[in-house]
Amino acid sequence: MKMSMGQTGRRLLGLAVAGVALVSCGAAFAELGQPAPWEYKLQESATPVMDNITWFHDFLLWLITAITLFVLALLVIVVVKFNAKANPVPSKTTHNTLIEVAWTLIPVLILVGIAIPSFRLLFLELDVPKADLTVKVTGKQWYWSYAYPDNGKFEFDSLLAQDKQPRLLGVDNEMVVPINKIVRIQTTGADVIHSFAVPAFGIKIDSVPGRLNETWFKATKLGMFYGQCSELCGKDHAFMPIAVRVVNDQEFATWIETAKKKFATNPANSLASAGAAAQ
Numbered sequence: 189m190k191m192s193m194g195q196t197g198r199r200l201l202g203l204a205v206a207g208v209a210l211v212s213c214g215a216a217f218a219e220l221g222q223p224a225p226w227e228y229k230l231q232e233s234a235t236p237v238m239d240n241i242t243w244f245h246d247f248l249l250w251l252i253t254a255i256t257l258f259v260l261a262l263l264v265i266v267v268v269k270f271n272a273k274a275n276p277v278p279s280k281t282t283h284n285t286l287i288e289v290a291w292t293l294i295p296v297l298i299l300v301g302i303a304i305p306s307f308r309l310l311f312l313e314l315d316v317p318k319a320d321l322t323v324k325v326t327g328k329q330w331y332w333s334y335a336y337p338d339n340g341k342f343e344f345d346s347l348l349a350q351d352k353q354p355r356l357l358g359v360d361n362e363m364v365v366p367i368n369k370i371v372r373i374q375t376t377g378a379d380v381i382h383s384f385a386v387p388a389f390g391i392k393i394d395s396v397p398g399r400l401n402e403t404w405f406k407a408t409k410l411g412m413f414y415g416q417c418s419e420l421c422g423k424d425h426a427f428m429p430i431a432v433r434v435v436n437d438q439e440f441a442t443w444i445e446t447a448k449k450k451f452a453t454n455p456a457n458s459l460a461s462a463g464a465a466a467q
């Protein structure tokens with residue numbers, strides 16, 4: 189079937205409209221701190237580290253687009269200009285010092301240009317600043333436990349709440365942190381390897397039995413932020429969500445007082461009891 193130019197044009201226009209509609213829908217559904225239908229970008233950032241990750245991602249996307257278009261242009265030039273028909277007597281050129289130096293040096297410079305922001309980001313992630321608050325996160329089959337060693341001797345479990353929204357992300361007891369404070373996460377696994385990840389905070393760190401891994405975030409936006417265990421850990425791996433509520437200082441102080449009372453007699457205070465039993 190042959191299409192006229194008009195038909196082709198209309199089809200292309202239709203595709204473009206559909207594309208724009210899809211993109212704007214994705215933006216319309218986007219919600220802070222959780223995934224959205226038709227989402228194709230990174231989640232909206234809520235920490236300086238995630239700002240940096242988003243910037244680096246976009247920078248690489250533009251760079252790779254420019255490189256791909258450049259290579260495509262070279263291929264098109266070669267196909268058009270140097271095919272057998274257009275170029276009946278082939279040239280016998282084998283070396284060109286300038287081009288050879290250029291195609292070695294330019295990629296090296298591009299890699300250095302990528303390495304500098306890449307290492308800067310890596311140091312930002314790994315170099316934990318002086319923390320205002322430490323939260324100990326323990327991954328268990330199949331839920332999370334949170335302890336606040338700076339704020340009192342309590343620990344609580346956070347399990348998937350089937351009746352809560354967003355589906356498969358809502359939990360019974362959320363982790364609560366204050367806004368604009370540096371929170372140090374120390375994480376370990378009680379049984380197998382889990383991984384503590386919150387996309388909007390730009391954190392993902394393995395929770396390994398027998399080890400204490402460390403990361404940090406500084407939430408700059410109020411609200412609920414969701415993540416999921418990101419290391420395949422058994423049959424309910426998909427059902428141990430992470431929910432973090434970012435509140436202001438006063439609300440946090442109130443929550444700490446409530447939590448101390450509410451979770452003081454929690455029999456699931458397993459870390460403390462397991463530690464005491466071992467001694």
Ligand SMILES: [Cu+2]
Nearest residue numbers: 382383417421
């Ligand atoms: Cu897990």
